[in-house]
Amino acid sequence: MTALTRKRLFLLDKAWWRSYGQHLKYAFYCLFHPFDGFWDLTHEKRGSLGAANTIMALTLITRILMLEFTNFQFLSVNWEYVNVLNECLSLFLPLMVFVLANWCWTTLFDGKGTFKDVYIGTCYAIAPYPLLQIPLILLSNVIIVEEGAFYYVISAVQLLWCAYLMIVAMMEIHDYSLGKTILFVVMSLFGMMVIIFLMLLFLSLVSDAVSYFVSLYREIVFRLY
Amino acid sequence: MKGGLPMQGKRRLAAVLCVLLLLCFLPSALAADILMHPSYTYTYDFWFDIRESPDSYRVAAMITSGGLGLEKPLKSPQGLYAVNDKLYICDTGNNRIVEASYQDGEYSLVRVIDHVTGAEPSTFSTPQDVFVDGSGNMYVCDTNNNRIVMMDKDCNYIMSFTKPTDETFDQKLSYLPSKLVVDVSGRVFCLSKNVNKGLIKYEQDGAFTGFIGASKVKFAWTDYIWKLLSTKEQRAKQESFVPTEYDNIALDRKGFIFAVTSTFDELELLSDVAQPIRRLNAIGNDILVKQQRQPPIGDLDWSDDADISGPSKIIDITVLENDTYIALDRTRGRLFGYDTQGVMLWAFGGTGNSDGYFMNPVALDHIGNDLFVLDANECSVTVFTPTEYGSLIYDATGKYLKGDYDGSAETWREVLTYNGNYNLAFIGIGRALLRQEQYAEAMEYFRYPRDWKNYGEAFRLYRKEWVEQNIGWIFAVVCVLLITPLVVGKVKKLKAEVNKA
Numbered sequence: 001m002t003a004l005t006r007k008r009l010f011l012l013d014k015a016w017w018r019s020y021g022q023h024l025k026y027a028f029y030c031l032f033h034p035f036d037g038f039w040d041l042t043h044e045k046r047g048s049l050g051a052a053n054t055i056m057a058l059t060l061i062t063r064i065l066m067l068e069f070t071n072f073q074f075l076s077v078n079w080e081y082v083n084v085l086n087e088c089l090s091l092f093l094p095l096m097v098f099v100l101a102n103w104c105w106t107t108l109f110d111g112k113g114t115f116k117d118v119y120i121g122t123c124y125a126i127a128p129y130p131l132l133q134i135p136l137i138l139l140s141n142v143i144i145v146e147e148g149a150f151y152y153v154i155s156a157v158q159l160l161w162c163a164y165l166m167i168v169a170m171m172e173i174h175d176y177s178l179g180k181t182i183l184f185v186v187m188s189l190f191g192m193m194v195i196i197f198l199m200l201l202f203l204s205l206v207s208d209a210v211s212y213f214v215s216l217y218r219e220i221v222f223r224l225y
Numbered sequence: 226m227k228g229g230l231p232m233q234g235k236r237r238l239a240a241v242l243c244v245l246l247l248l249c250f251l252p253s254a255l256a257a258d259i260l261m262h263p264s265y266t267y268t269y270d271f272w273f274d275i276r277e278s279p280d281s282y283r284v285a286a287m288i289t290s291g292g293l294g295l296e297k298p299l300k301s302p303q304g305l306y307a308v309n310d311k312l313y314i315c316d317t318g319n320n321r322i323v324e325a326s327y328q329d330g331e332y333s334l335v336r337v338i339d340h341v342t343g344a345e346p347s348t349f350s351t352p353q354d355v356f357v358d359g360s361g362n363m364y365v366c367d368t369n370n371n372r373i374v375m376m377d378k379d380c381n382y383i384m385s386f387t388k389p390t391d392e393t394f395d396q397k398l399s400y401l402p403s404k405l406v407v408d409v410s411g412r413v414f415c416l417s418k419n420v421n422k423g424l425i426k427y428e429q430d431g432a433f434t435g436f437i438g439a440s441k442v443k444f445a446w447t448d449y450i451w452k453l454l455s456t457k458e459q460r461a462k463q464e465s466f467v468p469t470e471y472d473n474i475a476l477d478r479k480g481f482i483f484a485v486t487s488t489f490d491e492l493e494l495l496s497d498v499a500q501p502i503r504r505l506n507a508i509g510n511d512i513l514v515k516q517q518r519q520p521p522i523g524d525l526d527w528s529d530d531a532d533i534s535g536p537s538k539i540i541d542i543t544v545l546e547n548d549t550y551i552a553l554d555r556t557r558g559r560l561f562g563y564d565t566q567g568v569m570l571w572a573f574g575g576t577g578n579s580d581g582y583f584m585n586p587v588a589l590d591h592i593g594n595d596l597f598v599l600d601a602n603e604c605s606v607t608v609f610t611p612t613e614y615g616s617l618i619y620d621a622t623g624k625y626l627k628g629d630y631d632g633s634a635e636t637w638r639e640v641l642t643y644n645g646n647y648n649l650a651f652i653g654i655g656r657a658l659l660r661q662e663q664y665a666e667a668m669e670y671f672r673y674p675r676d677w678k679n680y681g682e683a684f685r686l687y688r689k690e691w692v693e694q695n696i697g698w699i700f701a702v703v704c705v706l707l708i709t710p711l712v713v714g715k716v717k718k719l720k721a722e723v724n725k726a
Binding site for chain 2: 072073076078080142144145146
C-alpha cells in the first residue's frame, strides 16, 4: 500500500472521522472537568494527535483573526510591520519549546507522559484561547472603550483558564502531585531558556563555520584568477 | 567629407545611447534621494512614522545685513521681537538693537538703537533680548551690564530692573538677564543665566517680587541608595539635583507665559515627564493641553542624520493669534506647529545653507501668521509666509474655535485634497458629521486616524440608533431563541410518550 492510497483511505474512512470528531469534542469535556478529562485524555486514549493539531491550528488562526478583526479601540496593529508567519511562530515555537523542555525534565523524573502525550495535553489546555478569543473579537466590535471592562476581564479569564488547564494537564499526564507539577513547570521554563540559549549558540557557531568556508572559497577563487 | 557623415551618425547614436542609459538610472537615483531625505514639510502619523506633507510655509524673504543697508553687518544676533509691522533684532555682537519694518515681503531699516539717553552706562553690553510693549516702550536685556533697561520709543531712559537684593536671590551669582517678556500690566518676567528657580518677576515699579514656574526637582530612590554608597568625593562630583533652567519665554494672546527648556532627560520626553514646552499660569503651574500619546516635544523620530542625533532641543517658541504655537528646534533646525490641543499641525525646516534651512537658529517670532526665524551664524532673519495649504489649516482650526463646525469641516475637506494623510482633517470632518448625526460616516472618519475617543462617541450613538430602529426584530429574535428550546423539548417529550405507548 503506497502512502498516497493510505492517505486516501483514511480521508474516506468514516470511522476515522467519527473518532476524530469525538476526540475534538473531548476538548470541551477537558475544559470543564480538567482533572478527570486530562487523566483520560492520555491514559484512556480519549484524545488524538490529529485533534491536538487541529486545536493548535485553530489557536494560530484565531491569533491572526484577532490581529485583523479586533476593533482598533482595543488593539491597534500596524500592518506595515506585521509578518503573519512570525506572529504564528511567536506563539507556536514557545509552546513547542515548553513541551520539549517539560518532556526532557519529566522523562528523567519518572513522569508517565511521553513527548506525544505532553504535546496533546498542551494543545488541549490552550483550547480556551480560540474558544474565548473569537467571541472577544466580536465583542470588541460592538462595545466602546468605556465598556472595555468586559473585554479585559474576559481576556484575563481566558489566560488564567489556559494556565490552570496547563498545570492540571501536566499533573494528570505525568501523575504528579500539585507541588511537583508546579516545580516542574518552573523547571520547564528554566529549561526553555537553556534550549533557546543552546539554539542561539548553535546558530551563531554554524553561521561562523559557514562564513569561514565562504571566505575560504572566495580566497581560493581570488588566488586562482 | 563623404566619410564624415557616417562618423557623425555613429557619434550621435552613441550619445543617444548614453542619454538612454543615464535615463535608466535616473528613476532609481531619484527614488533613493526621496527615501534618504524626507520632504521639507511633514507630519507624524499614529505610529510615529513621518508622513510627507505639502509645504505649509514658504520663504517670503530673507532679511540680511546687506539688504537692510547696515554699515556694520550683524554679528551673532541672539534676540528677536516682532510687533505690528516692526521687527527688532538684538545685534548682540555689536551691542545694539536694529529696528526694521516688514510688510508683505518688503523690508527696510528704520533705525539703529545703540544707546539710551540718560542712562548710566548709556550703551549696551551684549544685549540678548528685546521687548516692546503696547505704548512703544522698549525693554532690553542688557546682559553684561546686569540690568534690564526700559526706555521710551525715542530711546529716553525710563527705569531699569537690576539684580534683586532679596535674600531668595543668591547674591554670589551674577545677574545676567537673557530673555524677557512684559505682560499687559507692565510686569516684567525674565530669565537669567545660572538661575534655576524659574522666571524672575518684577512689578511695574521695578520691585522684585519673587520667582515663578520653577520645575520640580526629581529625586529617585535609586539615586538615594547610590548616594549612600558613594564616598564624599564621589558625592561631590555627582550632579546635584537642581531644577532645569528655561531657555526662552514668550507670551500668548491671553497673557500666559510659554516657557521652553532644552535641559531634560531624553528618556522622559515621550512619557511627558520632561515637558520641554510649558504654559505657565499666574502661580507657575504648567497648564498646557496635550495629547497623551504624542506630547509636544518636537521630533518623535530621532533617527540619526549625518552628525545630528538625539531629540529636538526647543529653544524658542511663539504663539499666534489663533493660539497655534510654534516651537523652534536647535538640533535639526526645524519648526513645529501645534494647535491648542497639542496636536502637531506640521513640521518643517532643516540644517543647511539654502533658503528655509538654518545653521544656528536662535530666535523665533511672528507678525500675523508670518514667521521670523533669526539665525545667529548666518546673521539673517528668514521670513516664512503660509502657503495656501498652511492657510487652509489655520482657517479650519480658526473656524472650529469660533464654533463654525460645518464651515471648518468644509475647509478640512479642502485640506484633504492637498494631503490625504492629514489626521486632524479626518477628525475635523468626523466631528462635524457627528454633530450632524451622521454617525456611521463619522465613525469612518475617526477610524483612519485611530481616534478611539471620538470613534467611541460616534459608535455609541450609532449603536443606540440601530437598536432603536431594530427593536422589533431584536425582540422577535430573542423570543424565538427563548421559545424554540421549550417547544422542541415539549415535542420530544410528546414523541417519547407516543413511542412508549
